[in-house]
Amino acid sequence: MKFSVSRDNFFKALQKVINVIPSKSTVDILYNVLITIKNNKLSIIATDLEITQISWTECEAMEEGDITVPGKLLLDIIRELPNVNISFSADSNHKILIKSDHGEYKLSGEDKTEFPSVPLVDSDQQVEIENGLLKTMIEKTIFACSTDHFRPALTGVLCQIMENEYRMVSTDGHRLVKVINKNFSGNGISRDLIIPTKALNFVARNLPDSGNQKIILSENHILFELPDTKIFSRIINEPYPDYDRVIPAEFSKELVIDRAEFISSVKRVSLFSNPITSQVKIVLSQNSMNISAQDIDFGGEANENVPCKYEFENIDIAYNANYLIDILRHIDEEKVKLTVNDADGPALIFPENNENADLNMVMLIMPVRIN
Amino acid sequence: MQKSNKVHILPEILANKIAAGEVVERPASVVKELIENAIDAGANAIQIYIAGGGKKLIQVVDNGCGIGENDLPIAFERHATSKIRSEKDLEAIHSLGFRGEALPSIASVAQVEIKTKEQSEKLGLVFTIDGGKKGALRKTAANRGTSISIRNLFFNTPARRKFLKSDNAENQQILIVLKRFFLAYPDIDFQLTLDDKQLFSLKKTDLKERLVEVFGAEQGENLIELDERVAGIEINGYLGKPQIARRSRSQQHLYLNGRPIMDRNISYAVYQGYGDTLDEGAHPVYCLFIEIDPAFVDVNIHPTKMQVRFSNDRTLFYLFLNGVKKTLNSHGVLADLSSVNQGSAIQKAVIENHEQSENEVKKEFELKKTKPSHFNLTKVKKGSGQISLAYFNHHESEQENVQASGQQSLLEEEKSDVRFWQVHKKYIFSEIKSGLVIIDQHLAHARILFEKTTKLLNDQRTSGGQKLLFPQKITLALDDFLVFKDIYQVLNQIGFTINVFSGNTIIIEEMPADVKIGRESQILLDMIDYYKNTSQTSFNLNEKIAAAYAFKNAIKTGDILNEVQMHNLVDQLFACEYPFYSPSGKPVIVSMELDELARRFK
Numbered sequence: 001m002k003f004s005v006s007r008d009n010f011f012k013a014l015q016k017v018i019n020v021i022p023s024k025s026t027v028d029i030l031y032n033v034l035i036t037i038k039n040n041k042l043s044i045i046a047t048d049l050e051i052t053q054i055s056w057t058e059c060e061a062m063e064e065g066d067i068t069v070p071g072k073l074l075l076d077i078i079r080e081l082p083n084v085n086i087s088f089s090a091d092s093n094h095k096i097l098i099k100s101d102h103g104e105y106k107l108s109g110e111d112k113t114e115f116p117s118v119p120l121v122d123s124d125q126q127v128e129i130e131n132g133l134l135k136t137m138i139e140k141t142i143f144a145c146s147t148d149h150f151r152p153a154l155t156g157v158l159c160q161i162m163e164n165e166y167r168m169v170s171t172d173g174h175r176l177v178k179v180i181n182k183n184f185s186g187n188g189i190s191r192d193l194i195i196p197t198k199a200l201n202f203v204a205r206n207l208p209d210s211g212n213q214k215i216i217l218s219e220n221h222i223l224f225e226l227p228d229t230k231i232f233s234r235i236i237n238e239p240y241p242d243y244d245r246v247i248p249a250e251f252s253k254e255l256v257i258d259r260a261e262f263i264s265s266v267k268r269v270s271l272f273s274n275p276i277t278s279q280v281k282i283v284l285s286q287n288s289m290n291i292s293a294q295d296i297d298f299g300g301e302a303n304e305n306v307p308c309k310y311e312f313e314n315i316d317i318a319y320n321a322n323y324l325i326d327i328l329r330h331i332d333e334e335k336v337k338l339t340v341n342d343a344d345g346p347a348l349i350f351p352e353n354n355e356n357a358d359l360n361m362v363m364l365i366m367p368v369r370i371n
Numbered sequence: 372m373q374k375s376n377k378v379h380i381l382p383e384i385l386a387n388k389i390a391a392g393e394v395v396e397r398p399a400s401v402v403k404e405l406i407e408n409a410i411d412a413g414a415n416a417i418q419i420y421i422a423g424g425g426k427k428l429i430q431v432v433d434n435g436c437g438i439g440e441n442d443l444p445i446a447f448e449r450h451a452t453s454k455i456r457s458e459k460d461l462e463a464i465h466s467l468g469f470r471g472e473a474l475p476s477i478a479s480v481a482q483v484e485i486k487t488k489e490q491s492e493k494l495g496l497v498f499t500i501d502g503g504k505k506g507a508l509r510k511t512a513a514n515r516g517t518s519i520s521i522r523n524l525f526f527n528t529p530a531r532r533k534f535l536k537s538d539n540a541e542n543q544q545i546l547i548v549l550k551r552f553f554l555a556y557p558d559i560d561f562q563l564t565l566d567d568k569q570l571f572s573l574k575k576t577d578l579k580e581r582l583v584e585v586f587g588a589e590q591g592e593n594l595i596e597l598d599e600r601v602a603g604i605e606i607n608g609y610l611g612k613p614q615i616a617r618r619s620r621s622q623q624h625l626y627l628n629g630r631p632i633m634d635r636n637i638s639y640a641v642y643q644g645y646g647d648t649l650d651e652g653a654h655p656v657y658c659l660f661i662e663i664d665p666a667f668v669d670v671n672i673h674p675t676k677m678q679v680r681f682s683n684d685r686t687l688f689y690l691f692l693n694g695v696k697k698t699l700n701s702h703g704v705l706a707d708l709s710s711v712n713q714g715s716a717i718q719k720a721v722i723e724n725h726e727q728s729e730n731e732v733k734k735e736f737e738l739k740k741t742k743p744s745h746f747n748l749t750k751v752k753k754g755s756g757q758i759s760l761a762y763f764n765h766h767e768s769e770q771e772n773v774q775a776s777g778q779q780s781l782l783e784e785e786k787s788d789v790r791f792w793q794v795h796k797k798y799i800f801s802e803i804k805s806g807l808v809i810i811d812q813h814l815a816h817a818r819i820l821f822e823k824t825t826k827l828l829n830d831q832r833t834s835g836g837q838k839l840l841f842p843q844k845i846t847l848a849l850d851d852f853l854v855f856k857d858i859y860q861v862l863n864q865i866g867f868t869i870n871v872f873s874g875n876t877i878i879i880e881e882m883p884a885d886v887k888i889g890r891e892s893q894i895l896l897d898m899i900d901y902y903k904n905t906s907q908t909s910f911n912l913n914e915k916i917a918a919a920y921a922f923k924n925a926i927k928t929g930d931i932l933n934e935v936q937m938h939n940l941v942d943q944l945f946a947c948e949y950p951f952y953s954p955s956g957k958p959v960i961v962s963m964e965l966d967e968l969a970r971r972f973k
Contacts, residue, residue: 148889172888173840241841275939277884279835296832297823297946318835320884344838366838369868369881 001065002089003037007100009057010042010086011078014071016055016206016229017046021071029114032068035088036112037061045118046071051199052118055229067094067109077105119232125189125217127161129181131207133358137168137179138204140330140361142197146172153238156194161186169243170197175323176243176364177330183358194240195222199233206231247364248346251339253315255284256352257308259336262289263328265304269293270321272302278321279368285314293321317343318368327363343367395476397535398425399544401521404473406552409433414516415575416560423566424538425545426524434516437489443498443508447478479503480531481524487517502527547621550585551631554624554658557581582609582658586622595702597659599694601949603956604663604687606694610641611656612702613648624658627668633677637661640688644695661687685958689951697948791937797928799937806964812932814953815944816925817918820885821954822947824865824917836866836881843879843891844872847899852877854899861916862898869895886924897923918954 014033022030025048034045042059045052067090077098078086087099090109098105138157146154151173160167166184170177199222206226207213216223224231270280273293283290287310292303317340328336333351340347349363395401402425409417412435422428438446477483478500488495495513499506525532535541542565553561553571557578563571573584583591594609611622623641625632645655669680681687792800799810827834847855852875859869866883879891886894901919926932932940944950944959952958 146888148887150889150893154889171840173891174837174888176840246840277835277837279884297826320837346838346840364840366840368835368837368884369866370835 001037001067002062002087003042003059004062004085004087005042005057005059007078007081007083007086009059011075013042013044013055013057013228014075014078017044017053018071018075019202019205020046020048020051020053022048029068029110029116031070031072032110032115033071033074034066034068034112034115036066037064045115047116047118049116050196050234051202052116052232053202053229054118054232057228063089065090066112067096068112068115069096069109070107073107119218119221119234121216121218121221121223121232123216123218125191127166127187127189127215127217128212129166129184129215131211131213132209133181133183134213135204135207135209136359137181138200140179140359141168141170141177142200143326143330144170144172144175144177144363145197148172152236153194153240156196156236157200158192158194158240158243161189161191161193163188163190169240171241171243171364174320174366175327176247177327178243178247178362178364180360181358182360189217191217192240193217193222194236194238196233196236199231202231246346247348247362248341250341251348252341253284253310253312253339255289255308255310255338255340256335257289257306257338259328259331259334261306262308262336263325265291265306266321266324266328269302269304270325272300273321274298277368279318280321280324281316281318281370283314283316284308284310284312286310315340315343316370317347318370319347319365320368323365327365331361331363343370395473395480395524397544398429398524398541399548401425401429401477401481401524402431402545403548404477405429405431405519405521406549408473408519409435409517410552410556410559412436412517414559416562418562418564419549420520420564421542421545421566424535424541426532426535426538426541428520428522429524430518430520432516432518434514437492437515437517438485438487438496439489439492440496440508443485443487443496444505447475447500447505475503477521477524480528481526482522483519484522485517485519486511486513488513488515490515551624551626553585554578554581555626555629555631555660578658579609586611586656595698597694597698599690599697601690601952601956604661604690606659606661606690608659609657610659610695610698613645613653613655616645616649616653616655618652618654620654622656623654626660627670627679628662628665629660630670630679631677632679634679634681636681636684636688637691640691641695644692645699646696648699659691683956683958685961686952686956689949689958693949693951789938791934791941793932793937796931799932799941801941803962806962806966806968808960808962810941810944810960811953811957812926812930812937812940813928814925814957814959815940815950817921817953818947818950818959819921819940819943820925821914821917821921822949824920825914828861828864828913828917833864834866834883836868837884837886838881839879839891844876845879845892845895846874846876847896849875850903851875851896851899854902855895858899858902858912858916861913862895865916865920867895883920883924894923914954921954 017033021033025031027049030048036043036045037059038061040059040061041056042061043054043056045054047053081100081102084101088096089099090096094109094111096107096109098107141157145157149155154170154172156170158167158169160169163186164182164184166181166186168177168179203224203226206229208227214225216225220235220237222233222235224233266280269291270278270293272295273279274295274297280291280293283292287308289306289308289310290303291306292301294301327349331349331351333353335352336349337352337354338347338349344367346364346366349365350361351357354360354362395404398421402419402421406417406419409431412433414433414435416434418430418432420428420430420432479502482502483500484497485499486495486497494510496508497511497513498508525535549561549563549571552559553573557580558575560575561571561573562569571584573581576584579591579594579596582594586594593612593615595612596607597610598607600606608624608626620638623638625634625637641655641657641659642649649655663681667682669682789801793812794800794809797812799812799815801808801810855869855877859867862869866881867879868881869877869879872878879895882891882894898916898919901922902915926940951960
């Protein structure tokens with residue numbers, strides 16, 4: 001196998017897939033990337049067995065073939081080269097020779113047969129989503145996923161493809177995010193699937209800001225076809241909890257508050273909360289919100305008043321400040337609306353003008369019992 | 372030439388004489404053996420008569436159970452004992468004597484007369500044995516109990532007799548031995564008559580009264596009660612304030628399960644606990660009792676039984692060190708401003724922000740006496756997470772050189788950075804001035820959670836629980852369900868909200884906020900198991916649940932910690948009352964001196 005390629009193209013292609021390489025693995029071959037030369041096209045594949053990503057670029061092929069190469073080492077060499085032409089060749093003993101104007105680099109590769117094969121996603125289940133919206137939806141949901149593998153379903157984002165809308169839902173059992181894209185057509189497909197957060201992270205990173213992207217669904221995999229790259233991911237085949245049941249439809253109290261003021265106030269007050277529970281207490285009274293925290297173990301205390309629009313009876317609620325901050329950070333509008341029934345039930349938080357936007361967004365947070 | 376056997380078995384009398392050399396060193400050791408026997412016989416009144424420094428006469432009269440006609444001659448056989456029967460008993464020795472060596476050894480080197488009567492008998496028995504030669508057994512009138520007199524000790528081993536000191540010196544030794552018993556058994560009447568003069572006549576009382584009688588009335592006011600119990604080990608007794616410290620260690624009394632012992636490790640720990648309140652060369656006065664499961668101690672390592680071996684002497688060291696510090700602190704002995712100054716960041720903040728006077732700070736300190744004052748873990752910059760392991764330096768440097776001022780190393784250490792390394796996802800290593808410390812991450816976190824939780828429960832506070840979006844329904848096995856019913860109120864106090872759904876099915880609706888998401892049902896089952904498996908006696912209900920919660924919710928071996936997390940963990944660990952061992956009594960921190968390391972490279 002022998003080819004020559006410009007440094008910039010090679011580096012760009014390699015950089016796209018490099019993060020898929022697991023940082024720790026019991027399967028050594030996963031530290032390698034698979035390089036294939038066919039029809040003057042250079043393709044690079046990396047996989048961690050759950051996610052597989054392919055990228056490609058133009059090259060000048062002298063001899064077609066394939067080989068696996070230690071990915072991080074290859075990236076480190078290419079990164080430090082200026083934009084020159086690189087010649088890359090591998091012999092039948094998997095000895096690799098990389099040549100540039102600066103010199104020669106020799107390293108050992110491994111045979112392709114060792115490398116896991118790319119999942120076959122051959123299906124006519126295809127949908128298209130507008131790139132900008134998909135990117136936003138991913139960003140708004142993945143923060144609320146669980147990282148605990150005891151409940152695998154919650155480590156991914158639930159994607160619901162329906163006749164006229166596309167939903168993404170994430171929860172870790174203490175908070176929940178639901179984002180609905182109504183500007184969508186399911187092409188007659190109606191399906192729920194759970195996608196690992198890591199895959200969505202890669203997708204968001206490679207998504208262009210405009211245009212539409214094709215998503216192909218097979219029984220166990222999902223394939224995102226992106227510019228110059230494809231991302232395959234395993235689908236988490238676990239039952240997702242019935243989230244709609246826990247989102248109350250009606251509320252007795254409603255609050256509108258400036259998001260930036262709310263978030264910085266919670267941030268300041270939470271510095272004085274117990275570092276383990278991060279509990280902050282919110283007291284709502286006529287057009288005023290009082291936020292307070294107390295650390296019994298170490299004796300710190302803080303409280304602040306924030307003006308708001310609230311015209312209901314007084315109520316005391318406590319939340320984990322980190323959850324509250326997380327949620328508020330992921331809302332873009334100037335003002336947020338918070339609705340609640342009582343101190344024991346969930347609160348819903350949304351952007352004030354939720355109904356008019358392209359994306360309908362609901363964030364839910366469970367309270368902490370007040371002593 | 373006739374062959375002669377060079378190797379032969381010693382006659383029994385000779386063997387006893389040799390053994391006597393180990394057990395019976397001097398009159399005081401005879402007194403000790405005899406009183407132990409009297410106590411083991413269940414006596415509640417013991418009279419002791421000493422004449423001629425014990426060389427002439429030692430007589431101990433008790434009102435215990437006495438010795439029966441069949442047992443009496445055998446009692447003077449070697450290894451004859453009523454106190455243990457099998458090897459298994461050796462693992463759990465509760466009586467004072469057990470080796471079956473004392474009587475035959477004494478009898479082989481003295482003239483012994485024993486007069487005894489069991490309660491059920493009308494007539495008593497009298498039996499003599501002279502230098503190991505048994506006399507006749509006769510019936511006689513006697514009081515209930517046993518009276519044993521030892522005359523002319525070492526009359527047949529002149530070499531040893533020559534080594535005995537003056538009457539006065541031997542009397543002093545006897546007094547040292549007797550005082551130990553006086554203190555250990557305040558519920559026994561003791562009478563001591565020395566050369567026809569009655570020295571002590573102690574009536575049954577409590578420990579404090581007995582201490583006053585033995586130490587002297589003036590010292591009574593200067594005694595502070597100590598009561599510590601952790602992980603199946605209990606220490607109680609009294610500490611003398613620094614002002615009554617002595618120049619010798621003669622007023623240091625230590626008892627293990629009622630048996631007087633000497634232990635350099637513990638005596639050093641107590642000494643350390645007094646910190647710099649003691650003048651140079653002064654030794655604190657104390658009388659402390661350790662109650663510990665006999666399985667954790669080997670008392671059979673020395674014939675005099677004064678030395679014992681603990682399976683966990685490190686734990687004991689810190690238990691004593693901290694117990695003494697805490698007790699002295701709570702009585703204002705150590706609570707001077709300087710120790711507040713070096714205290715936690717909060718105490719520092721108290722001083723800086725409120726500019727309280729020295730006295731107010733002291734009061735504040737008294738109120739917060741559960742807060743560590745002596746763990747000089749100081750945040751150098753607030754919020755930077757930078758902590759210094761000054762406590763170690765303080766402690767370790769003192770260990771090297773008792774006179775050295777810990778203050779110096781403290782200040783130096785505050786300026787330097789402390790780094791942590793995680794090893795095998797299990798231990799945290801850190802550098803201290805005198806070497807290396809190794810902290811077990813799981814045990815450290817368990818200690819932190821245990822103290823937080825017990826404090827919460829003891830303060831009758833209720834911790835807020837994080838509501839679950841999806842309540843967890845679990846059906847428990849019947850025995851688990853019964854345990855659950857026992858403990859669920861305490862569980863609710865630490866932040867759970869669990870309700871019974873129907874039958875054995877329960878619903879978890881809230882979890883303590885620090886439980887990792889997704890582990891709700893697992894942690895509950897783990898806690899039920901832990902609760903089932905710990906013995907009934909080791910903890911009270913609150914402590915047991917706190918321990919279960921702590922162990923099951925703590926960081927595990929295998930969890931990767933970053934530098935900040937390690938800082939926080941160590942920071943919180945040293946905010947604990949007992950950072951040095953886990954709720955189950957295992958050491959949390961192990962240190963290795965540079966010298967030790969250097970030795971390894973030789």
